[in-house]
Amino acid sequence: MVTTFRRALGVAVLGTLTVSALTACGGSQPSDEGEEKKTVTLVTHDSFAASDEVLEKFTEETGHTVKVLSGGDAGSALNQAILSKDDPQGDVFFGVDNTLLSRALENGLFTPYEAEGLEKIPAEYRLDGEKHRVTPVDTGDVCVNYDRAWFEKRGIEPPKTLDDLVEPEYKDLLVVENAATSSPGLGFLLATVAEYGDGGTARGEASGGWEAYWKKLRANGVEVVDGWEQAYYDRFSGSAGGENGGDRPLVVSYASSPPAEVLDADPAPKQAPTGVATGTCFRQIEFAGLLSGADNPEGGKALLDFLVSETFQEDMPLQMFVNPVREGTELPEVFTEYGETVPDPHTMAPERIAENREAWVETWTSLVVR
16 A cells, blocks of 8 residues: 555665656656657655566557656655646556545546456455546555564563553654654554544443544654654664664554565575564555546556556565565565564555544644644
């Protein structure tokens, strides 16, 4: 986000947040009388983060303290939320994006609520229309990132498009996340479906469709790992935070990953050490929703209002390295200087994703993983 940097280069939840392991049973129990009413529990993925000052402001304004239950990547967190929907672990879920939205809605995960400030969010992000079961919070582009130094050292041009990735010069260079377990992995799969179509489409007849593309990608040595952190930190050669020195100079990540790489650099470099292949991107939109059966629905509604407030939206880019959805929100300088603008990202109607996602993932798994 839209997983999500998913996403947010694995930033930890900081400060006054209470972070617990997310399990598939039972909600939190208050230790003192009235604590449950004053605490609003946010169920989310591991990359959620917000500054101390912003969370303190929420408490000052509402009287509620945010407690966070984090549960792995976005896909894993959503799966666990669905499994525990009859006894929800919290009040608000944050982290379902447009690639998985239909699954959450079909399972009745959310209670409708029209957040205050929703009118400040463009209609293109409000994918649930007037039902208001979810509230858009952020957006981002899933893209292939490349290690600039690796390619410069070898005198090889980095890839720009999906077509490039199956060329011989990029053999054994790309690591992607599993589309069945990872939000960016699924986003990248959807980018290829949007680009190449199914085998029966006009474009597909010429290209062989997305299945033929992935056969070529597999023959070209693509590596698949479970989630974003493993791909970016363990296998990608361009990650400043990686401890193991990965040997793959291409990774599926986000268009806002380069700013995250230079955030604390002193002195600031002229350009980020990583770049973005802008012809490979898929646009994600990330949502939050009030969980059905929430113990503290009023606190949950207040938190949804806050997530789309000017205060939270301005804080969010440097916490999770995603783009705000609220109109008029100013991006930090590191975003505008080092970030990549994706002029024409791949997109797909939620209805098409809902209708085909499971079949696409099953086919992808049989082609690439098994």
